[in-house]
Amino acid sequence: MVQEFTIIGKPLPRVEGFGKITGQAKYTDDLVLPRMLYGKFLTSVYPHARIVDIDLSQARSLPGVHAILTGKDLPIRYSVSPLNEDETALAMAKVRYVGQPVAVVAAVDEETAERAIGLIRVEYEPLAAVMSVEEALRPEAPLVHSAGNIHQAHSLEYGDVEEGFRQADYVREDIFFYQGSNHLALEQHVALAQYDPTSGKVTVWTSTQSTNTVHRILSKVLELPGHQVRIIAPTVGGGFGGKFEAFPHEICAAKLAIVTGRPVKITLTREEVFYAHRGRAPTHHWIRTGVKRDGTITATHVRAILDGGAHSGIAVPISPCSTRSPA
16 A cells, blocks of 8 residues: 655645745844944955054044954854864954954944944054965964964774775876865845843844854853853855854854944945855865776775865864864
């Protein structure tokens, strides 16, 4: 007897479909709260430089500016992986990539925030940059982080690899390189934060694919217990993995809401989106393969490098070897 399914194979409507096709769905940037302020970032123009001085005096005196934060206001390090906490919401001591947030302004409107950003003066000392994996692995390479340029190293072996190569009739070596790519979701990255001083609770509406990750990191960076941090993900206008991490705009919006006592929204520009997330990280594979004449694979030796960029971020957790202990 053929079993009839009530769900599988049936043309059921998508739960969120009606709201999207009618325009009634609410995305994070559609949300507006009373007395809401707008945040904007000052970002680095250097790929690698020491921050010598930041002068906020002119920006702070601009009418309509309510708060300005720099790295010293958010010093706690974080990352998607607790094993590689190597970044802060705003650059401290030095910048490590073009577009890295150095300061953030909260003002009465976006125009005022933009003007304030233009009044901030940053003195940089440019440093030698590392622009490729090959450069990063050289003994004389500039250090992106004081601990070195390698976040994690792992070695795994299954069976007798050398014996497998001895049994092979043919051995070939290949090099594969993936340049990496960035996502272009229709909806940019957006966060809106509200702080309730009576309860000490922070609520953040954000275009995210991982509320748990954002919740964990905000609780850590803001030094608040988990029950005082609430993350709400409205309708997300595209993610593809590009909205999986916790980002500086989410952390800074929450901190600015606490500092000002008013809701704060930060909407990244399209250019800032490209700087902010790591997309699909570049990968390098060196593969040596042994095969018999009938096509049977006898052994494979793979050396793989995943280029996480300036910070480990999502690159380490998605690496195939990331859950294993280093050899």
